[in-house]
Amino acid sequence: MKITSILKISLLFFFSHFFLSSVEGQVFxxxxxxxxxxxxxxxxxxxxxxESRFTAKTGGLGGRIGMGYFGDGLSVPMQLNFLIxxxxxxxxxxxxxxxxxxxxxxxxxxxxxxxxxxxxxTFSLMFRRHPxxxxxxxxxxxxPVIGYLGEDDEGKAEMQIWPWIGxxxxxxx
Numbered sequence: 001m002k003i004t005s006i007l008k009i010s011l012l013f014f015f016s017h018f019f020l021s022s023v024e025g026q027v028f029x030x031x032x033x034x035x036x037x038x039x040x041x042x043x044x045x046x047x048x049x050x051e052s053r054f055t056a057k058t059g060g061l062g063g064r065i066g067m068g069y070f071g072d073g074l075s076v077p078m079q080l081n082f083l084i085x086x087x088x089x090x091x092x093x094x095x096x097x098x099x100x101x102x103x104x105x106x107x108x109x110x111x112x113x114x115x116x117x118x119x120x121x122t123f124s125l126m127f128r129r130h131p132x133x134x135x136x137x138x139x140x141x142x143x144p145v146i147g148y149l150g151e152d153d154e155g156k157a158e159m160q161i162w163p164w165i166g167x168x169x170x171x172x173x
Contacts (some may be wrong), residue, residue, distance in 0.1 A: 032058035032083070032130055034137050036170020041143045042077035042100050042122040043068030049077065049168070058130055059083040059092055072108065076101045081124060090131045094139060096124040110148060111157035120147035130172050137172040141165070 032053040039046050047068030054061050061082050068075040081096025100120045108115040126141025143166040150160045 031056050032062065032172065034130065034170050034172045036137065036139075036168045038066070038077075038166050038168040040164060041166025041168065042066070042079060042098065042124065042145070043075045044100065044102075044145075045070035045075075047075060047077055049170075051081075053083075058090070059085050064096075064098075072106055073102045073104045076103075077122060079122060079124065083128065083130070090129055092128045092130055094124055094126040094128050094141070098122050100145070111151040111155050113148065113157040115148070118147065120145050120149075122146075124166070126166065126168075135172060137168075137170055139166075139168045 034051045035049070036051070037046060037048055041047065043049070043066055045068065047066040049064050049066030051064035052062055053059070054063070061080070063080050064078070066077045068077065077098065077100040079096045079098030081094050081098075083092040083094055085092035098121075100122050102115075102118040102120065104116055104118070108118070123144050123146075124141065126139045126143070128137070128139035128141075130137045130139075143164045145162040145164050146159065148157045148159060149162055150158060152158045
């Protein structure tokens with residue numbers, strides 16, 4: 001009988017602590033995190049990404065890392081970004097910059113150069129809906145890419161800026 005009483009008290013304590021935890025932890029800001037698929041964007045064709053804020057807010061400074069695949073290579077986009085928005089809003093403007101590492105499956109020949117690996121510089125200027133309490137998030141905007149992406153008139157590889165776009169959809173938590 002004593003064991004069942006101890007078990008009942010333990011379960012009551014556990015469930016009361018679990019369900020009646022502080023209101024502050026349930027209602028106010030928490031770290032904005034998301035897992036999403038981005039079409040085009042910084043992963044070039046598509047990528048699967050994980051993103052997190054560095055503070056316990058949905059907006060502010062954060063980072064992302066992803067992995068993508070396209071016909072001739074694998075891409076790994078990495079970026080720091082900042083979400084600008086009103087305090088209690090779920091709509092943000094994203095400004096970011098980073099790099100995308102590409103590992104070519106077959107050596108990629110561009111003009112006078114042959115690439116087995118390549119690093120592209122990436123940026124993001126996007127509108128984003130990121131709910132504070134989970135659910136679906138999405139973002140859309142410009143994601144320009146800078147790197148050896150084309151040839152000049154003499155057939156030499158040259159740095160270029162691609163005016164690229166990106167669309168991301170995923171789950172916020």
